[in-house]
Amino acid sequence: METELNNKVVLEVFDKIRRFGTPTEDGHRLDGIIASSDFDGYSVFLTDGVVTLQLNFHQSFDFEYENERQKSQFMDKINYIHRHYNDRAWGKQ
Numbered sequence: 509m510e511t512e513l514n515n516k517v518v519l520e521v522f523d524k525i526r527r528f529g530t531p532t533e534d535g536h537r538l539d540g541i542i543a544s545s546d547f548d549g550y551s552v553f554l555t556d557g558v559v560t561l562q563l564n565f566h567q568s569f570d571f572e573y574e575n576e577r578q579k580s581q582f583m584d585k586i587n588y589i590h591r592h593y594n595d596r597a598w599g600k601q
Contacts, residue, residue, distance in 0.1 A: 524593045
């Protein structure tokens with residue numbers, strides 16, 4: 509199992525989902541990923557409804573998933589958002 513996670517990428521994706529995604533009652537949704545945080549902002553959550561990633565203030569993280577395939581598909585979505593959403597591409601400065 510992969511134990512390393514690029515926290516900077518996760519935080520950038522969280523920010524991109526909040527900026528470019530659609531507000532919902534659960535957070536913001538973009539390309540099947542929902543981003544939310546706890547009340548004080550010390551933990552952020554990304555989920556696709558199957559896999560949940562919690563990133564905590566002190567750079568610790570926790571994944572919830574049933575199998576590696578689910579986690580891999582989730583990370584593919586995270587990487588897609590990271591690579592394809594930016595201000596220039598979306599006409600924002």
